Amino acid sequence: MNRRAALSLPPPLADTSALGREQDLLGLSDEPSIHYLDHGSRSRLIRWHYHPAYELHLIVATEGTAYVGDYEGRFSPYTLMLTGPNVPHNWVTDDTCEPAALRDRVILFSEAFVRRCVDFLPSARHVKSLLLEEARYGIEFSPELGRTLEPYFRRVAAYPGLRRVASFFEMVEALAEDTTRHSLSSRPFQASADPSQSMKLHRAVTYIDRHHTGDVSLKTVADRLDMSETAFSRFFHQHTGYRFIDYVNQIRIQRACEKLVSSADSITDICYEVGFSNLSNFNRRFLILIGMTPREYRMRHRRPPADL
Numbered sequence: 146m147n148r149r150a151a152l153s154l155p156p157p158l159a160d161t162s163a164l165g166r167e168q169d170l171l172g173l174s175d176e177p178s179i180h181y182l183d184h185g186s187r188s189r190l191i192r193w194h195y196h197p198a199y200e201l202h203l204i205v206a207t208e209g210t211a212y213v214g215d216y217e218g219r220f221s222p223y224t225l226m227l228t229g230p231n232v233p234h235n236w237v238t239d240d241t242c243e244p245a246a247l248r249d250r251v252i253l254f255s256e257a258f259v260r261r262c263v264d265f266l267p268s269a270r271h272v273k274s275l276l277l278e279e280a281r282y283g284i285e286f287s288p289e290l291g292r293t294l295e296p297y298f299r300r301v302a303a304y305p306g307l308r309r310v311a312s313f314f315e316m317v318e319a320l321a322e323d324t325t326r327h328s329l330s331s332r333p334f335q336a337s338a339d340p341s342q343s344m345k346l347h348r349a350v351t352y353i354d355r356h357h358t359g360d361v362s363l364k365t366v367a368d369r370l371d372m373s374e375t376a377f378s379r380f381f382h383q384h385t386g387y388r389f390i391d392y393v394n395q396i397r398i399q400r401a402c403e404k405l406v407s408s409a410d411s412i413t414d415i416c417y418e419v420g421f422s423n424l425s426n427f428n429r430r431f432l433i434l435i436g437m438t439p440r441e442y443r444m445r446h447r448r449p450p451a452d453l
Contacts, residue, residue, distance in 0.1 A: 179254045181302040186238045186248040193235040198253040200228045206245035209238040213283035214330025225291035229280030230256050250298040271321040283329035290323050332386035346384050357396045358420040363389045398434045405443040412439045
C-alpha cells in the first residue's frame with residue numbers, strides 16, 4: 146500500500162440532499178448528537194474533505210481506493226473505517242464498477258459527544274483510547290465487523306432518541322474490542338478540545354482548498370483568521386501535522402493526480418493549472434509525495450496510457 150498523497154475524483158452526478166446534510170454537520174463540534182447519512186457511488190460527497198465531526202464509514206457496494214490522511218489503500222464491500230475530527234478522507238470507486246445507488250453508510254458524531262461519553266464512562270479506557278487517541282490517525286476494522294455492524298447502521302438510521310444512542314454505544318464497544326483494527330495515516334491529526342479551534346482549522350483548510358491554484362500564502366490565511374503568521378504556523382502544524390507549505394503542495398499534487406487521470410492536458414499545463422510556478426519543482430514534489438513521476442502516474446492509472 147502506498148501511504149502517500151490522496152486523490153479526489155469529482156463524480157458526474159450530485160446527491161444534493163446528502164450534500165446539504167453534510168454541510169449542516171460541519172458545526173458538529175459543539176453539538177452532542179449522532180447523525181446518519183447514506184449515499185451512492187456518484188454522490189458529490191465523494192471528494193477529499195475535512196470536518197470537525199468523527200465519521201464512522203461503512204462501504205456496502207463497489208471497490209476502489211480509500212484515502213485517509215496520508216494513507217492510500219483499497220476498499221471493498223464491508224470495509225469499515227473511523228476518522229477523527231479534521232482527518233482528511235475520501236473513498237473513490239473504480240471506474241470499472243457499475244454505479245451503486247447505495248455505496249456508503251455513515252455515522253457522524255461530535256467531539257463534544259465523545260467527551261461527554263468518556264466523562265460518563267471513565268472506566269471504559271479502551272473506548273477512550275479508540276476515540277481520543279487512535280482516531281486521530283484514522284482506523285480500519287475487520288470486514289467481518291463491518292458485516293456484523295451493518296444492521297446497527299440501519300438501526301441508527303431508523304431510530305431516534307435513546308434507541309439510536311443505545312445502538313451507537315453497542316457499535317463503539319464492538320469497535321473497541323476489535324483486536325485486528327489498525328491505524329491508517331502515518332501521522333496524527335490533533336483535534337482541539339475547544340470547538341472554535343476545530344472550526345478555525347476547517348476555515349483554514351477550506352480556504353486553501355479553494356485558492357490553492359493561486360498565490361495562497363501563510364500570511365493570507367493567517368490574516369483571515371486574525372492570527373499572526375507565527376501563531377497560525379504553530380497552530381496549523383499542531384492540528385494537521387503538516388507545515389503550511391507542505392500542506393499546500395500536497396493539495397496541489399492531489400489535484401494534479403486528478404487531472405493526470407481525467408484529462409489529456411500536458412504535464413506542463415497541469416503543473417501551472419494546480420498552482421506550481423516551476424515545472425522542476427512540480428516534478429520533484431510529485432515524486433516525493435506520490436513515489437513516481439507524473440508521467441509514470443498517468444501511464445499507471447489511465448487506459449490506454451495518454452500521450453504526453
